[in-house]
Amino acid sequence: MKAAVRREREFREFAEAREAHLRRSAYLLCGDWHQAQDLTQTTLMKLYASWSRVRRDGNVEAYARTILTRTFIDQRRKGLWRENTVADLPDAPAPEPAGPELRMVMQTALMSLPPRYRAVLVLRFWEDWSVEQTARALRVSTGTVKSQSARGLARLRHLVAELPSEVTGR
Structure with a gap:
């Protein structure tokens, strides 16, 4: 039981620390903050499913970005994403000066x-x-x-x- 609790805590710490960065990368891929959030959540679910192996193998960050990119491409290939128009303004943080x-x-x-x-x-x-x-x-x-x-x-x-x-x- 102790190992499962530790694994859960480690994953939660990683997810909390890297979620915003993954979401920004997802936004650059899909161009919509809501879709980026969905893509980030899907990425984190897939990462959680293989957390023990990934954590043991090493570079969790690279693995998460790989999942994010492959999920985006797979969903685009299957036609699950809608294209955004230029008129859709992102509800992003303030742009850099x-x-x-x-x-x-x-x-x-x-x-x-x-x-x-x-x-x-x-x-x-x-x-x-x-x-x-x-x-x-x-x-x-x-x-x-x-x-x-x-x-x-x-x-x-x-x-x-x-x-x-x-x-x-x-």
Whole structure:
């Protein structure tokens, strides 16, 4: 009984400490705070189901982000997510003081990318994962991660370049 109580406490501590970070990453993937909350909860449920093994193996944080990304992609593939329109404003915390307009422009551009490109870009540049870590998480080759990173960034640049200068500040 003692081990079960300790396991429960360890999971609860991890979940409380990392839930906000997972939710922010989920928001970057799906573009909706409510869906991000659902995705975070699904991730935490899946993580709890394998907590003993994951905790024993080591990097719980990386495993949680991998579950989050794979769940997002699987649900998109099955058509369980609805696309948001640009008119949907997030009920997010206040934006950082430097360039909230640019932040919204980048968020809008990111949301217009296909889910795979978005997942690669979020893992590589938001989560700061290596090419190899991203490839393992998405179950693709490192070459696929590199090409999808390059294509995704090129599409982002193109989308931002098409916006009027008063929006981008250029």
